[in-house]
Amino acid sequence: MNNRLYISGHCRIKDNRVELNGEPVFTQKDSNFSEFIKALYRDQQFQYSKFFKMDNLSKLGFAASEILLRSIHINVKGSEVGVVLANANSSLDTDVRYQESIKDKTNYFPSPSVFVYTLPNIVIGEICIKHKFTGENALLISETFEADQLFDHTMSLFKDGKVGSCLIGWVDYYLDDYDAALFFITRDNDKKTNFESEKIKSIYQNWS
Amino acid sequence: MSTKVLVTGLGVISSIGKNVQDTLKSIRELKSGVGQIDLLITRHRGDLPVGEIKQTDEELKETAGVSSLKALTRPTVLGMLAAREAVEDAGLIGDTEGTGFISANTVGGMGHTEQYCLDYINKEKEGDFLEYLGTHNCGDSTERIADYLNIKDYVTTINTACSSSANAIMLGARLIKNGIVKRVVAGGTDSLTRFTLNGFNTLMILAKEQCRPFDENRMGLNLGEGAGFIVLEAEEAANERGARVYSELKGYANTCDAYHQTASSPEGYGAASAMKKAIEHAGLKVEDIDYVNLHGTATQMNDLSEGNAIQNVFGDKVPDVSSTKGFTGHTLGAAGGIEAVFSNLSISENILFPNLNFTDQMNELNFSPLKVIKENAEVINVLSNSFGFGGNNTALLFSKV
Numbered sequence: 001m002n003n004r005l006y007i008s009g010h011c012r013i014k015d016n017r018v019e020l021n022g023e024p025v026f027t028q029k030d031s032n033f034s035e036f037i038k039a040l041y042r043d044q045q046f047q048y049s050k051f052f053k054m055d056n057l058s059k060l061g062f063a064a065s066e067i068l069l070r071s072i073h074i075n076v077k078g079s080e081v082g083v084v085l086a087n088a089n090s091s092l093d094t095d096v097r098y099q100e101s102i103k104d105k106t107n108y109f110p111s112p113s114v115f116v117y118t119l120p121n122i123v124i125g126e127i128c129i130k131h132k133f134t135g136e137n138a139l140l141i142s143e144t145f146e147a148d149q150l151f152d153h154t155m156s157l158f159k160d161g162k163v164g165s166c167l168i169g170w171v172d173y174y175l176d177d178y179d180a181a182l183f184f185i186t187r188d189n190d191k192k193t194n195f196e197s198e199k200i201k202s203i204y205q206n207w208s
Numbered sequence: 209m210s211t212k213v214l215v216t217g218l219g220v221i222s223s224i225g226k227n228v229q230d231t232l233k234s235i236r237e238l239k240s241g242v243g244q245i246d247l248l249i250t251r252h253r254g255d256l257p258v259g260e261i262k263q264t265d266e267e268l269k270e271t272a273g274v275s276s277l278k279a280l281t282r283p284t285v286l287g288m289l290a291a292r293e294a295v296e297d298a299g300l301i302g303d304t305e306g307t308g309f310i311s312a313n314t315v316g317g318m319g320h321t322e323q324y325c326l327d328y329i330n331k332e333k334e335g336d337f338l339e340y341l342g343t344h345n346c347g348d349s350t351e352r353i354a355d356y357l358n359i360k361d362y363v364t365t366i367n368t369a370c371s372s373s374a375n376a377i378m379l380g381a382r383l384i385k386n387g388i389v390k391r392v393v394a395g396g397t398d399s400l401t402r403f404t405l406n407g408f409n410t411l412m413i414l415a416k417e418q419c420r421p422f423d424e425n426r427m428g429l430n431l432g433e434g435a436g437f438i439v440l441e442a443e444e445a446a447n448e449r450g451a452r453v454y455s456e457l458k459g460y461a462n463t464c465d466a467y468h469q470t471a472s473s474p475e476g477y478g479a480a481s482a483m484k485k486a487i488e489h490a491g492l493k494v495e496d497i498d499y500v501n502l503h504g505t506a507t508q509m510n511d512l513s514e515g516n517a518i519q520n521v522f523g524d525k526v527p528d529v530s531s532t533k534g535f536t537g538h539t540l541g542a543a544g545g546i547e548a549v550f551s552n553l554s555i556s557e558n559i560l561f562p563n564l565n566f567t568d569q570m571n572e573l574n575f576s577p578l579k580v581i582k583e584n585a586e587v588i589n590v591l592s593n594s595f596g597f598g599g600n601n602t603a604l605l606f607s608k609v
Contacts, residue, residue, distance in 0.1 A: 078466070079481060116469050121368070125598055128466040134481060136462040156382045161489065162461065
């Protein structure tokens with residue numbers, strides 16, 4: 001059995017710019033995240049109405065995963081696709097918004113539809129629901145993008161035979177400050193980019 | 209990489225017992241820990257039954273020998289007691305080199321936060337209560353328990369709601385298989401708080417009577433509190449020191465329902481897939497399973513979803529199954545750890561646990577859980593199910609060695 005793993009593709013969303021495998025996909029300068037992500041939705045014709053109910057973290061992760069996964073032919077079953085994401089700010093952006101909605105005693109409106117998103121791994125749930133990925137998943141919290149941690153965790157899923165392919169990466173959002181860097185890891189070597197900790201680190205750092 | 213992961217120590221505290229022996233005694237006497245609220249300060253006293261441990265924080269601290277330590281939350285002290293028992297049981301007190309500690313926890317220091325939150329933001333107020341400010345996050349209890357046991361090599365916290373401590377055990381097994389540590393103390397701890405009680409009450413899934421898992425007339429769950437930890441050890445390390453072995457953690461699996469952000473799918477797709485994958489991971493067949501310790505919370509949705517999943521996996525040959533939530537209540541982040549201890553006791557004591565308060569089989573299902581306790585049972589392979597909000601499903605498979 002071929003035990004080598006490869007990066008089939010990667011997508012980055014940061015600074016109002018989207019890149020797929022290092023190539024520009026979409027840019028919109030001088031807009032806030034909400035305007036930017038809406039423009040991206042239209043430009044890329046996501047056609048997924050649930051998108052508008054999502055919190056910012058989920059919109060960011062969903063958009064990056066859509067652009068990446070459209071470019072990839074997944075040849076394993078959804079039950080063999082795992083998702084391992086990491087970020088620094090958990091769901092803090094939505095936690096703050098939820099707190100805002102209940103802090104005023106005269107204008108008190110705790111919304112269950114906002115409350116749902118006060119968990120960081122809901123972004124994984126949204127991606128899994130869209131693509132029917134039912135393999136193992138995890139959301140790791142670390143202060144910065146830690147390539148080694150992502151690599152080790154992902155490798156252990158493959159070694160344990162838990163996944164045939166895995167969507168991994170960084171999806172972080174807090175108060176309009178955001179960054180998404182997703183990678184799709186598979187056993188197919190059509191793109192011939194080996195899955196190595198150093199490789200995802202250099203792809204991540206190569207952003208100007 | 210291919211080392212076997214063995215279970216060499218057990219520790220538990222819950223409303224049915226302050227240690228493993230106590231717990232077994234209560235189970236054999238069919239004594240439930242679910243009853244009226246005596247300690248938790250809440251308007252629901254006398255209204256909602258819970259599985260409460262009838263010792264105050266101070267009493268628990270005294271038992272753990274930590275009365276002089278500051279800012280210890282209830283989950284921290286419960287965790288100290290259960291984790292220490294597991295380490296003692298494994299004969300590893302004072303020998304924690306190359307050991308990891310993975311603890312699951314969902315409520316963190318909420319018990320003190322809800323008591324002091326108004327004082328925290330009142331600039332006029334000062335006092336000892338400020339020591340609890342740093343205890344709110346879930347990781348605090350993990351760090352304190354690891355310090356208590358002098359574990360330094362790998363310490364982390366997991367929160368995936370009700371599947372948390374099963375996932376802690378799964379991560380522990382992986383750390384051993386990948387040679388990162390040779391032993392891991394893994395499980396979880398949670399205590400009752402008003403936050404949890406009120407939160408679950410607004411979800412309208414709390415029963416006003418003793419919970420009745422898998423019963424046609426089930427009325428919801430009872431919350432509980434406690435901690436459960438097991439010592440996982442690489443086969444070589446256990447053999448080298450001649451450790452007593454409870455079981456091998458032969459298989460495990462975590463799956464996602466991909467159905468809804470919070471609700472689990474009625475047909476139990478993710479639950480079935482977790483069980484199937486754990487059995488496959490262990491290299492076993494469905495008919496090899498002797499007993500399933502169900503998640504069995506006694507809510508309408510869980511039991512329907514899990515029941516359908518059981519039928520999907522086992523067809524018309526469902527093995528002995530039962531939920532032990534009728535004894536302990538649902539201890540949330542601790543449930544997977546406590547039930548991992550139960551599953552190991554099932555193997556070592558040749559005992560199958562009864563599903564308390566069951567009378568009528570569910571209309572949708574073709575099987576019933578065990579009504580009576582079974583002693584001298586031949587128990588080789590046990591599945592332990594833990595399912596979290598959002599369809600985070602984990603199944604652990606323990607096998608007699």
